[in-house]
Amino acid sequence: DTGVSQDPRHKITKRGQNVTFRCDPISEHNRLYWYRQTLGQGPEFLTYFQNEAQLEKSRLLSDRFSAERPKGSFSTLEIQRTEQGDSAMYLCASSLDGYEQYFGPGTRLTVT
Amino acid sequence: AQSVTQLGSHVSVSEGALVLLRCNYSSSVPPYLFWYVQYPNQGLQLLLKYTSAATLVKGINGFEAEFKKSETSFHLTKPSAHMSDAAEYFCAVSDGGYQKVTFGTGTKLQVIP
Numbered sequence: 001d002t003g004v005s006q007d008p009r010h011k012i013t014k015r016g017q018n019v020t021f022r023c024d025p026i027s028e029h030n031r032l033y034w035y036r037q038t039l040g041q042g043p044e045f046l047t048y049f050q051n052e053a054q055l056e057k058s059r060l061l062s063d064r065f066s067a068e069r070p071k072g073s074f075s076t077l078e079i080q081r082t083e084q085g086d087s088a089m090y091l092c093a094s095s096l097d098g099y100e101q102y103f104g105p106g107t108r109l110t111v112t
Numbered sequence: 113a114q115s116v117t118q119l120g121s122h123v124s125v126s127e128g129a130l131v132l133l134r135c136n137y138s139s140s141v142p143p144y145l146f147w148y149v150q151y152p153n154q155g156l157q158l159l160l161k162y163t164s165a166a167t168l169v170k171g172i173n174g175f176e177a178e179f180k181k182s183e184t185s186f187h188l189t190k191p192s193a194h195m196s197d198a199a200e201y202f203c204a205v206s207d208g209g210y211q212k213v214t215f216g217t218g219t220k221l222q223v224i225p
Contacts, residue, residue, distance in 0.1 A: 004155070033212075040121075042202050042215030043156070056212065091155055099144065099163055099206075101213065103155035 002026075004094050004104035012110045013082055020078045021107045025094030032075050033101060034067055035091040036060065043091055049075060082111045114139040116203045118216035126224050131175075131190040133219050135203030138184065144206040145186045146213065147177055149199045156202065162186060173197070198223045 005024045013019050025032050030051050035043035046065070047057045051072035061067075064082075069075040079086055089108050093101040119134040137143055144163050148156040160171025167179040177188045186203060203216040 040217070042204070042218050043213075045212050045214070048212060093156075100158055100161060103148075103157070105153075105155045108153075 004092055004102050006090075006092050006104040006107050008107055009105060010108045010110075012112065015084060015111055016081055018078065018080045019082060019109065020076055021090055021092075021109075023075045023077070023092030023094075023104060025074070025092070026096075026102055029094035029096050029102070030072065031095040031098055032069055033093040033095070034075070034077055035093065037089040037091055037106070038087075046077075046090075079109075082109075084111045087111045114143065114205045114207050114214050116205050116214060116216040118201075118203050118219050120219055121217065122220045122222065124222040124224060125193045127195055128192050131188070131193045131197065131221065133188040133201050133203075133221065135177075135186045135188065135216060136184050137186060137203070137205045139205055139207060141207050145177075145179060146204040146206070147171065147175070147186075147188050148202045148204060148215075150202065150218075151199050159188070159201075193221075193223045195223050195225065197221060 007022045032049040034046040037043040047067050049069040064080045067077045089106045091106045092104045095101045115138045117136045146161045147159040150156045159175050160169045162169050162179045170176045175190045200218045200220045202218045204213045206213045
């Protein structure tokens with residue numbers, strides 16, 4: 001069990017650029033979640049996959065955001081035309097049964 | 113809709129003293145409740161979870177929490193604080209569906225030597 005991994009750990013980008021983050025869940029976990037955490041706040045749910053199907057998207061996930069999980073393995077989260085308000089920690093979690101979510105270390109995005 | 117309220121964004125305790133972090137929840141269905149810990153620049157680690165079994169839940173690192181339905185509370189306690197307990201703690205609730213989790217705003221625990 002190598003845990004949930006996320007890449008990159010840090011990303012600095014200029015406003016207007018596109019960024020993509022990757023999450024590799026624990027291998028046997030079929031459920032995958034993305035959260036966003038801003039300074040001083042708890043994580044906020046963004047989206048959820050069961051296998052390759054994206055079953056729910058939060059209202060926080062504007063049209064500039066897209067997430068995929070091809071083949072039900074790793075997942076990517078892309079943000080197009082980044083804005084300063086997108087600066088946050090993006091957390092990925094995976095779960096086998098949904099009750100216990102295992103979190104990755106997160107990707108910290110800074111938009112300048 | 114489900115939500116949690118964590119009372120106190122910062123809590124300071126002396127090393128060896130009791131730790132008490134407060135959490136109240138709101139849920140339209142029987143809730144699943146969680147406490148997570150987050151160290152700086154790291155992801156979240158599950159401390160313990162309540163999933164409708166025993167109301168007193170024991171977790172890792174000597175922490176425990178008690179589910180009190182009448183008070184809609186799920187407070188986290190540890191009898192004796194250790195320096196390594198200094199971190200941010202998040203209470204969270206799920207409605208038991210596909211387990212979308214709603215987090216509180218967190219409580220930063222400072223342990224004073």
